[in-house]
Amino acid sequence: MTSPPLTTREYAYFHITGPSTHEDVTVLLGVKPSEAWNAGDVNLRTCKPRKLMSWRLRSSLDDTRPLAEHIAQILEGLYPRVDALRRLWVEHDLTLQCVGYYPSSGHGMHFDREQIRKAAMLGLALDLDFYFIDDHAHEI
Numbered sequence: 001m002t003s004p005p006l007t008t009r010e011y012a013y014f015h016i017t018g019p020s021t022h023e024d025v026t027v028l029l030g031v032k033p034s035e036a037w038n039a040g041d042v043n044l045r046t047c048k049p050r051k052l053m054s055w056r057l058r059s060s061l062d063d064t065r066p067l068a069e070h071i072a073q074i075l076e077g078l079y080p081r082v083d084a085l086r087r088l089w090v091e092h093d094l095t096l097q098c099v100g101y102y103p104s105s106g107h108g109m110h111f112d113r114e115q116i117r118k119a120a121m122l123g124l125a126l127d128l129d130f131y132f133i134d135d136h137a138h139e140i
Helices: 022-029 067-088 113-121
Strands: 009-018 035-037 053-058 093-103 125-133
Touching: 009 067, 022 035, 022 053, 022 067, 067 093, 067 113
Parallel strands: 093 125
Antiparallel strands: 009 053, 009 093, 035 053
């Protein structure tokens, strides 16, 4: 019996870095981050102080859902906060981070016009990290 094929995994999150504290960003946006730290906080993995403030809001969807659904959920959640985001984008980097793990046969990504329009209105940069996993352990 053959092993099941590798499963595509995709997720997205909204990421802010900049000079303020993550507490200030939370108050301004009125939403609790999925993960956050301030410059100077100790990174428990490296035991070194962090260089930048980081504020992240992850999609609540499972990583087996299509990336487009993660993106849509994040953009819909951010859109009502456009005024607060515009105050942040002057001194902060606002990024829609997209991550995917795919079989080595390849993958492409499509952003529709409305997703691009919303991301631009919110002042978001796009960062796409795609990883291709070999299928050597699986029979073909």
